[in-house]
Amino acid sequence: MTALVIAEHDNARLKGTTLNTVTAALACGSDVHILVAGHNASDAAEAAAGIVGVAKVIRADSEAFAHGLAENVAAQVVALAGDYSHILFPATASGKNIAPRVAAVLDAGQISEVTKIHGTDTFERPIYAGNAIATVQSLTEKNVITVRTTGFDPAAATGGSAAIEQIATVPASSKSTFVSAELVKSDRPELTAAKVIVSGGRALGSSEKFIAIMTPLADKLGAAIGASRAAVDAGYAANDLQVGQTGKIVAPQLYIAAGISGAIQHLAGMKDSKVIVAINKDPEAPIFSVADYGLEADLFTAVPELTKAL
Amino acid sequence: MKILVAVKRVVDYNVKVRVKSDHTGVDIANVKMSMNPFDEIAVEEAVRLKEKGAATEIVAVSCGPARCEETLRTAMAIGADRGILVETTEELQPLAVAKLLKALVDREQPGLVILGKQAIDDDCNQTGQMLAALADLPQATFASKVEVAEGKATVTREVDGGLETISVSLPAVVTTDLRLNEPRYVTLPNIMKAKKKPLETVKPEDLGVALTSYLTTLKVTEPAKRSAGIKVPDVAALVQKLKTEAKVI
Numbered sequence: 001m002t003a004l005v006i007a008e009h010d011n012a013r014l015k016g017t018t019l020n021t022v023t024a025a026l027a028c029g030s031d032v033h034i035l036v037a038g039h040n041a042s043d044a045a046e047a048a049a050g051i052v053g054v055a056k057v058i059r060a061d062s063e064a065f066a067h068g069l070a071e072n073v074a075a076q077v078v079a080l081a082g083d084y085s086h087i088l089f090p091a092t093a094s095g096k097n098i099a100p101r102v103a104a105v106l107d108a109g110q111i112s113e114v115t116k117i118h119g120t121d122t123f124e125r126p127i128y129a130g131n132a133i134a135t136v137q138s139l140t141e142k143n144v145i146t147v148r149t150t151g152f153d154p155a156a157a158t159g160g161s162a163a164i165e166q167i168a169t170v171p172a173s174s175k176s177t178f179v180s181a182e183l184v185k186s187d188r189p190e191l192t193a194a195k196v197i198v199s200g201g202r203a204l205g206s207s208e209k210f211i212a213i214m215t216p217l218a219d220k221l222g223a224a225i226g227a228s229r230a231a232v233d234a235g236y237a238a239n240d241l242q243v244g245q246t247g248k249i250v251a252p253q254l255y256i257a258a259g260i261s262g263a264i265q266h267l268a269g270m271k272d273s274k275v276i277v278a279i280n281k282d283p284e285a286p287i288f289s290v291a292d293y294g295l296e297a298d299l300f301t302a303v304p305e306l307t308k309a310l
Numbered sequence: 311m312k313i314l315v316a317v318k319r320v321v322d323y324n325v326k327v328r329v330k331s332d333h334t335g336v337d338i339a340n341v342k343m344s345m346n347p348f349d350e351i352a353v354e355e356a357v358r359l360k361e362k363g364a365a366t367e368i369v370a371v372s373c374g375p376a377r378c379e380e381t382l383r384t385a386m387a388i389g390a391d392r393g394i395l396v397e398t399t400e401e402l403q404p405l406a407v408a409k410l411l412k413a414l415v416d417r418e419q420p421g422l423v424i425l426g427k428q429a430i431d432d433d434c435n436q437t438g439q440m441l442a443a444l445a446d447l448p449q450a451t452f453a454s455k456v457e458v459a460e461g462k463a464t465v466t467r468e469v470d471g472g473l474e475t476i477s478v479s480l481p482a483v484v485t486t487d488l489r490l491n492e493p494r495y496v497t498l499p500n501i502m503k504a505k506k507k508p509l510e511t512v513k514p515e516d517l518g519v520a521l522t523s524y525l526t527t528l529k530v531t532e533p534a535k536r537s538a539g540i541k542v543p544d545v546a547a548l549v550q551k552l553k554t555e556a557k558v559i
Contacts (some may be wrong), residue, residue: 093452097449103436128336132327133530137526177477179464180474248470276539287543289538293556
């Protein structure tokens with residue numbers, strides 16, 4: 001039984017989520033191969049070969065994979081699938097986009113957002129925004145899995161020395177083409193990989209105030225910035241900062257929630273954080289029921305004060 | 311152009327579900343059911359495309375028990391022209407739904423299929439992509455903007471780190487993200503009108519689809535509870551705790 005991990009990368013660099021997915025693949029009790037489907041992605045393939053626990057890197061290099069279009073990457077994975085019992089993707093925007101296409105073609109059920117693995121065919125996954133945990137058993141020979149990366153520690157990124165095998169690539173689909181990307185360039189850590197996250201809610205009142213209050217604190221802590229859905233809906237923060245059931249699932253060492261009341265859907269995205277700090281002036285805010293340290297205060301004075309005190 | 315929209319009846323998003331004491335599932339007896347919020351966005355988008363003249367007919371589809379008729383009526387009150395209920399009391403997993411929808415795509419030949427990106431009950435995020443694969447259609451998932459012109463859809467997608475725009479040839483499958491639109495409020499006259507719109511009921515066997523289970527649920531449990539910690543009086547005390555007790559800064 002061998003597992004195939006689909007690497008997430010931007011051709012130059014491997015994304016951290018790949019490391020957590022490797023750990024999950026190893027828990028399926030098998031050898032782990034990793035597919036790097038990209039364009040001029042030799043650096044990403046080299047990085048994958050260094051991951052501890054990876055037995056082989058399969059490199060599929062074609063312009064068709066330059067932007068990770070689901071049609072093309074899924075076809076490549078399906079072409080390789082015969083050799084594998086488990087096919088694992090990180091549960092990121094990219095992994096979630098591609099994995100179900102693979103599962104459907106293989107006529108296998110997909111197990112989404114797996115948080116724990118019990119043996120080769122039994123998995124835990126959250127349902128109802130994390131308000132319940134289902135233990136499911138796969139009934140198909142092949143298991144297509146997306147891995148909730150906060151559920152698994154990252155594999156060591158260096159120290160391994162897997163062989164890299166270059167393979168023939170599938171043709172590009174003519175039905176889908178990449179047009180453009182507007183990716184936010186930021187020196188901050190990625191939300192899903194950050195050790196510290198400072199997150200702002202609707203109480204911030206405007207995008208100007210969101211930036212003015214939250215950025216200095218994030219700078220001081222070297223933290224990623226997150227936001228509640230209410231803050232995103234109100235236009236105070238970009239959607240890709242959203243933490244919650246419909247946004248990113250995070251589990252940093254320290255999560256500071258400022259002006260976030262703590263709706264169920266937000267808690268679903270951050271309640272596995274190691275230490276949670278809540279700053280809110282409403283003593284009844286549900287966020288206090290999950291916070292290790294609650295500070296009942298006006299965020300407009302407390303957050304700048306905290307920034308200064310650090 | 312015809313648009314097919316898939317809608318799912320789920321526990322209302324405001325309801326906090328409880329796990330059954332025998333761990334066989336969550337208790338959904340006597341709780342409020344509604345249309346999956348992402349599907350509501352899908353219906354709204356289809357109606358806006360029709361209002362802009364990009365579409366001529368909107369067909370809403372729901373798969374599940376007879377009560378899904380309510381969900382279809384809601385879709386028709388938002389503006390769908392007719393409904394198809396694929397009626398079954400069997401448990402439906404995403405791949406089974408994708409196969410039912412594929413059969414309807416073959417029959418109805420829509421130019422565009424719009425679905426919510428995920429249902430808020432099983433949180434799977436699979437059906438749209440599976441349908442696209444089975445029907446050999448291109449997909450544009452997690453859409454925040456959809457433009458249709460000259461046999462193509464140009465779709466802006468929510469991806470990690472920002473936005474991405476792709477162009478897909480029609481027919482295509484689009485799945486909706488939150489910021490695509492804000493669904494309109496359903497008005498009473500439209501609810502009344504929706505009651506008179508045509509609704510067809512078919513069975514999975516009428517569509518030639520045998521329902522299969524791909525997974526079995528062994529048990530459903532409560533998540534580990536996180537207990538509330540302490541309140542600190544001021545920022546100084548907070549910093550002190552983070553440094554000496556939690557040791558995270």
